[in-house]
Amino acid sequence: MTILSDAFYFIIALGILVTIHEFGHFWVARRLGVKVLTFSVGFGSPLWKKKGKDGVDYVIAMIPLGGYVKMLDEREGEVTEEDKPFAFNRKSVWARIAIVLAGPVANFLLAILLYWWVFLSGVVGVTTELGKIDSQSIAGKAGLKAGDRVVSIDEEPVVLYRDLNTGIVRRIGEKTEIILGIQKEGISQIRKVPLDISSWQVNPDRPDILGSLGLRLAVEDIVVLPLISEIEQGSPAEIAGLKIGDLIVAYDETNVESWQQLVVKITKDANKKVVLGILRDGEPLEISVVIGSHETEGSKNGFLGVRPESPDYSQYITSRKGGFFESLSMGIGETGKMIALSSRLFKKLIVGEISHKSVSGPFSIAKGAGGSARNGLVSFFFFVAMISVNLGFINLLPIPLLDGGHLLYYVIEAIKGKPLPESVQNFGLQVGMILVIMMMALAIFNDLAPK
Structure with a gap:
């Protein structure tokens, strides 16, 4: 039953993200005078298809791992003389850049809106108060003790466990110091505690980010009677x-x-x-x-x-919540933070500072979608917002076949004053297809590999 539940919420989450992404391309293309032929959510055989009054074929297809907006283009088929002004390839390079950028930007805007709603509703979570610390761990050697509360990481404020985890994750693979801001209950003074991470190691098969540093939350120390x-x-x-x-x-x-x-x-x-x-x-x-x-x-x-x-966890539960405009600001900030985190981790993956085993695929995303949905709508929207940022970021990578690859071609065209030769673009698309297939294969392999 859990597998079916995970699959259902995975389809819901991905359906929202793909629809918004493709709508970004669709909306900007139409505004810039490009004729759209097909708007498809999903690939493969159509499960549902309808021609709109605007002449666009709206499709929901069988494979929900993406979608596409097919535009009129002389490179892909014959175009009548009267339709040529509405062809994608006839538009200026700046118009084409705007259309390509619109998909990822739509995902970032969706994330901002979802985070805004989430913070307006209130994100409930576990506090960052620490429990028993192993004196021989990195945290123990830094002098951290039970009852300490982490209020910042590298000067970035943290309130909930998820903030603490995200702040630590961005430092994976580094060998310097993490500066924690620590506060004791009833004491307003914040002390700075450096964690020496020169010998920090995270097991890629069973990553326990906080545990690998010796950090343990106070909520984990609550003794539950075997009753x-x-x-x-x-x-x-x-x-x-x-x-x-x-x-x-x-x-x-x-x-x-x-x-x-x-x-x-x-x-x-x-x-x-x-x-x-x-x-x-x-x-x-x-x-x-x-x-x-x-x-x-x-x-x-x-x-x-x-x-x-x-057990009664109430003393270790808190929330992040803001008013209308404050929550919007928090949503923009959270989206920016997630974009920066995605960029940082991708760079570390490329240079080998973190393991390729950290790449997750559709099965991990499905599990995350199902688990967050079972925790309530706020948790589910928080998860969808995070995945929306990741989808937008991945699509901006300069890999032919992705939006970022097309963007790279158009930027080169804008600089040179003429497009790259068709043969170069086609070769790039073939290389891009291989890279994307390899990335997907790695992600799925990591999902299915025994932990």
């Missing part, structure tokens, strides 16, 4: 006779003090028979149970089919 409040029907727990209200105190004669400890033990014991020590109405009992198994991200993990009572 059963819910049992799944047909689960190993129900079959073994466990009941709601049972307190699990031992696991194969090893004491259990928290739900977190219990989860660690169960996860590694798929299909194993174990003995649980429990307290039921104050009376000690021992119950044998065969731990079940299921696959998560290519790994076989154990499960029992029980859930605890939800």
